[in-house]
Amino acid sequence: MIPLTVIGGFLGAGKTTLVNHLLSSAHKRWGVLVNDFGAINVDAALIAAQDGQTMALTNGCVCCSLGDDLGDALATIAMRQPEHVIVEASGVSDPWKIAQLALIEPGFLLEPLVVLVDTPALLAQLGDRWVGDTVARQLAFAEIIVLNKCDQASAATRAAVRARMQDLRPEAVLLEATGAVLAEATLSFTPASRPAVSRFYAEAVGHHFPTYALPAEIAFDRDRLRAVLGDLPRSVLRIKGVCQLGADAKPVLLQYAAERWAFTPAPAGLPSGLVVIGTPELPPQSELADQFAAAALD
Amino acid sequence: MSDKPQVTVFAARRIVTLDPSLPIATHVAVRDGRVLATGGAELVAQFGGRLDDRFAGKVLVPGFVEGHGHATDGLMWRAPYVGFFPRTAPNGQPAGGFKSIAEVVAHLRQVEISMTDPDQPLVAWGFDPIYFDGPRMTVADLDQISATRMVVVAHVSGHILNVNTKVLDKAGFSPDSNLDGLVRDGHGRLTGELQGPAVMGRANRATGDGGLLRALDVPGLRDYGRIAQRVGVTTSTDLANALTPDNVAALRAATNEADFPIRLVPAMRAREYSLDDGLARIAELKTMSTDKLRFGLVKLVVDGSIQGFTARLRWPGYHNGAPNGLWYVAPGELEGIVTAYHGAGHHLHIHTNGDEASELATEMVGRAIAAHPRRDHRHTLQHCQMADSGIFRRMQTFGMCVNLFANHIFYWGEQHAALTMGPSRVRHLDACATALACGVPLAIHSDTPVTPVDPRFTMWCAVNRLSSAGRVLGEHERITPLQALHAVTLGAAYTLKLDHLLGSIEVGKFADFAVLEDDPLTVDPVTIKDIPVVATVMGGQVFTAS
Numbered sequence: 004m005i006p007l008t009v010i011g012g013f014l015g016a017g018k019t020t021l022v023n024h025l026l027s028s029a030h031k032r033w034g035v036l037v038n039d040f041g042a043i044n045v046d047a048a049l050i051a052a053q054d055g056q057t058m059a060l061t062n063g064c065v066c067c068s069l070g071d072d073l074g075d076a077l078a079t080i081a082m083r084q085p086e087h088v089i090v091e092a093s094g095v096s097d098p099w100k101i102a103q104l105a106l107i108e109p110g111f112l113l114e115p116l117v118v119l120v121d122t123p124a125l126l127a128q129l130g131d132r133w134v135g136d137t138v139a140r141q142l143a144f145a146e147i148i149v150l151n152k153c154d155q156a157s158a159a160t161r162a163a164v165r166a167r168m169q170d171l172r173p174e175a176v177l178l179e180a181t182g183a184v185l186a187e188a189t190l191s192f193t194p195a196s197r198p199a200v201s202r203f204y205a206e207a208v209g210h211h212f213p214t215y216a217l218p219a220e221i222a223f224d225r226d227r228l229r230a231v232l233g234d235l236p237r238s239v240l241r242i243k244g245v246c247q248l249g250a251d252a253k254p255v256l257l258q259y260a261a262e263r264w265a266f267t268p269a270p271a272g273l274p275s276g277l278v279v280i281g282t283p284e285l286p287p288q289s290e291l292a293d294q295f296a297a298a299a300l301d
Numbered sequence: 302m303s304d305k306p307q308v309t310v311f312a313a314r315r316i317v318t319l320d321p322s323l324p325i326a327t328h329v330a331v332r333d334g335r336v337l338a339t340g341g342a343e344l345v346a347q348f349g350g351r352l353d354d355r356f357a358g359k360v361l362v363p364g365f366v367e368g369h370g371h372a373t374d375g376l377m378w379r380a381p382y383v384g385f386f387p388r389t390a391p392n393g394q395p396a397g398g399f400k401s402i403a404e405v406v407a408h409l410r411q412v413e414i415s416m417t418d419p420d421q422p423l424v425a426w427g428f429d430p431i432y433f434d435g436p437r438m439t440v441a442d443l444d445q446i447s448a449t450r451m452v453v454v455a456h457v458s459g460h461i462l463n464v465n466t467k468v469l470d471k472a473g474f475s476p477d478s479n480l481d482g483l484v485r486d487g488h489g490r491l492t493g494e495l496q497g498p499a500v501m502g503r504a505n506r507a508t509g510d511g512g513l514l515r516a517l518d519v520p521g522l523r524d525y526g527r528i529a530q531r532v533g534v535t536t537s538t539d540l541a542n543a544l545t546p547d548n549v550a551a552l553r554a555a556t557n558e559a560d561f562p563i564r565l566v567p568a569m570r571a572r573e574y575s576l577d578d579g580l581a582r583i584a585e586l587k588t589m590s591t592d593k594l595r596f597g598l599v600k601l602v603v604d605g606s607i608q609g610f611t612a613r614l615r616w617p618g619y620h621n622g623a624p625n626g627l628w629y630v631a632p633g634e635l636e637g638i639v640t641a642y643h644g645a646g647h648h649l650h651i652h653t654n655g656d657e658a659s660e661l662a663t664e665m666v667g668r669a670i671a672a673h674p675r676r677d678h679r680h681t682l683q684h685c686q687m688a689d690s691g692i693f694r695r696m697q698t699f700g701m702c703v704n705l706f707a708n709h710i711f712y713w714g715e716q717h718a719a720l721t722m723g724p725s726r727v728r729h730l731d732a733c734a735t736a737l738a739c740g741v742p743l744a745i746h747s748d749t750p751v752t753p754v755d756p757r758f759t760m761w762c763a764v765n766r767l768s769s770a771g772r773v774l775g776e777h778e779r780i781t782p783l784q785a786l787h788a789v790t791l792g793a794a795y796t797l798k799l800d801h802l803l804g805s806i807e808v809g810k811f812a813d814f815a816v817l818e819d820d821p822l823t824v825d826p827v828t829i830k831d832i833p834v835v836a837t838v839m840g841g842q843v844f845t846a847s
Contacts, residue, residue: 014631041575072502095628103480104499107473133632133661136625225477229489232479248477255475266475 007088007111008190011098012119013138017151017183018091032063034085036076038093040068077108099144106258106265114191118145122156125164144261145175146240154181174237174282192280212280215288217295219276222247227298232264238284244277245269308332308350316361319791319805331812334840359835360820363805364535364813365756368704368793369683369746372539375525376515377750381412384427388753391524402438409446422451422508429457438463440493451508460609462495464504472507522555530562531846532755533815533834539567541600556593562844566797568598568650580645599642601651602629604658607721608713612655620723636665643669649680656687667699681796686731693739702796704744705731707762708752714768728775733763744793760785761830782822814838
């Protein structure tokens with residue numbers, strides 16, 4: 004399973020700058036899907052091969068045009084076997100619409116929805132007659148909000164932006180940045196230093212997000228599971244893992260994010276059990292475990 | 302004198318010229334594909350012409366100009382059409398007209414039986430359930446057509462697909478999944494209705510069917526030519542074309558054929574290119590025009606559609622409370638794009654459906670003009686369905702044109718009254734009279750294949766403003782038959798910067814005529830759409846409609 008991070012934010016928030024950083028100073032083989040291929044600015048010496056839709060770098064990274072269909076683009080980039088995929092949403096699109104489609108892409112695990120904001124410009128953008136609602140909508144399901152260009156914003160502006168974020172999306176983690184420089188760990192729920200195979204299944208606490216595992220070996224009643232999933236509090240950001248649905252013995256991979264979820268055939272080799280990731284207000288493990296246990300097949 | 306060019310004088314019962322110096326004639330002399338003279342029977346002697354009186358009992362009007370159509374209409378017919386309203390296929394056969402889900406399913410079962418390759422998906426188009434009572438189409442309906450073959454029914458609105466279980470499986474839509482755009486029934490199960498480009502794109506990928514995205518080829522262009530010619534069109538736009546070298550090769554090949562019956566005016570879809578590449582491409586294309594293939598238009602898209610709730614509306618927003626729609630390009634970016642193309646001397650056709658989008662595009666054109674003053678740019682707002690007099694006044698100030706989607710009044714007017722705009726704003730849905738009163742040059746259009754190309758019908762909509770329920774929506778926005786005829790001929794030609802070449806029957810212009818059984822200016826206005834088209838004449842060449 005390849006981790007997949009969707010990056011949103013209005014024009015000028017720094018998404019392309021971030022992508023250029025990732026591609027140029029790769030510590031990983033990033034696979035990046037971008038809207039505007041022309042905006043990618045890496046040292047020409049880094050470019051190993053390029054055609055109209057794909058650019059391969061000498062450091063192992065690959066960058067593809069997002070095009071009209073996310074699934075198509077993901078299938079293309081998966082063939083290059085990147086370690087982590089970044090999807091740069093367009094500056095006017097709703098990144099949550101893109102992120103939830105990734106829930107049903109076989110082979111990808113949805114990492115936090117990261118939304119960048121142009122901190123000095125944000126309050127004006129939110130008040131703009133034409134774009135205010137678009138900017139607010141982009142933030143509505145953000146899990147990490149990066150207040151970018153903080154070097155260009157006064158302390159008072161930063162405080163005012165933080166307050167607005169608290170109103171718009173209290174569940175999100177707020178980070179400050181300058182020049183779209185982020186810690187690599189920002190793109191994942193759990194720090195990258197953990198062993199790749201086990202990290203979702205370890206009883207691990209991510210560096211930003213409380214995380215715990217629910218008991219394994221659960222087969223669910225589909226109607227009661229749907230009721231449980233439909234009723235989860237907003238503090239539950241993600242549930243992912245393998246379970247069994249109804250009488251069907253074939254294991255399925257559940258990915259849940261913000262009141263939306265998808266079941267896809269489980270990839271071979273993943274143990275059963277669900278991992279829950281949330282905000283600091285996440286209900287206690289025992290409470291959620293009880294709710295899910297009540298949805299188990301009799 | 303055997304090499305003296307041949308003069309043909311067409312005689313008609315009546316010729317509506319739209320030439321103010323002779324509005325009505327009975328004869329038109331043609332030489333070299335162009336109008337040599339208009340007048341009466343004396344033309345035969347005056348010009349030494351051969352009299353062609355095959356249209357002696359008919360009425361000639363300027364050949365119709367479809368100012369916003371898509372030649373992809375010609376590709377649609379490779380798949381079954383299942384619309385509520387009958388339509389005419391390229392071969393002239395009637396299609397569709399299904400009045401219930403059961404009729405659609407029965408028809409598609411017949412189609413399915415005739416298919417030989419079991420892996421070939423069955424993709425139908427034009428489904429329009431807003432006219433049906435009762436439950437919506439479900440996966441159970443389509444599973445009756447086939448449990449083993451993928452079945453897709455595309456709605457005419459362009460925003461919804463219905464699919465069968467086979468497609469849900471192939472696309473990876475588990476019946477227990479819950480994502481935006483997957484419609485579920487009262488039991489929480491998927492109904493097979495997919496709403497919005499994200500989930501629809503996934504289904505299209507599963508079937509491998511490009512649908513509307515199929516590449517335009519020469520046979521498809523020929524079919525479009527037939528469809529348009531049959532309803533009196535002699536010039537049509539193809540208003541969103543990537544204009545890749547392959548696209549251009551197909552356009553040139555088709556339009557160079559001696560019996561290709563229409564002139565085509567493609568618009569370059571700007572979003573296919575970076576700004577610099579797009580500016581270079583349109584400049585290059587402009588050097589490649591012929592009499593039957595005219596390049597020069599640049600298409601921009603600002604918002605989505607009203608019935609899809611993706612159009613950008615001003616206060617008070619959607620009547621049913623749906624959230625405002627989407628910008629397809631950020632307002633700040635739009636300013637840069639408009640300014641760049643305008644500054645380089647190009648001609649923009651800008652899709653705006655909601656009034657906020659029309660207001661924004663008008664503002665950006667105004668800013669571009671302030672930066673680069675230029676007369677006669679003729680930037681045109683396409684659809685512009687919700688503009689009111691305030692927007693039209695500004696458009697007039699900036700020298701802009703409008704092409705209104707008059708067919709919407711009939712096809713979606715009741716939907717707009719009930720859901721999107723409510724009872725007041727629907728009165729100025731596609732406000733033809735206000736546009737003219739404000740002095741904005743007016744065209745009206747079909748957006749085929751979204752609604753069928755047929756300028757008689759488009760005129761009828763603008764003149765009568767009757768909804769599908771038979772109700773007049775906005776009586777004060779009705780225009781006269783003469784104004785409507787102008788809007789589908791000279792008015793449309795003006796928005797394309799072709800009014801000096803076509804759009805009226807005047808000396809020096811192309812001999813492009815629609816030959817009608819009766820005069821749209823004198824028949825009962827509610828019968829304009831029913832006047833038979835006998836033939837067209839394009840560049841002096843006769844094409845019969847049958």
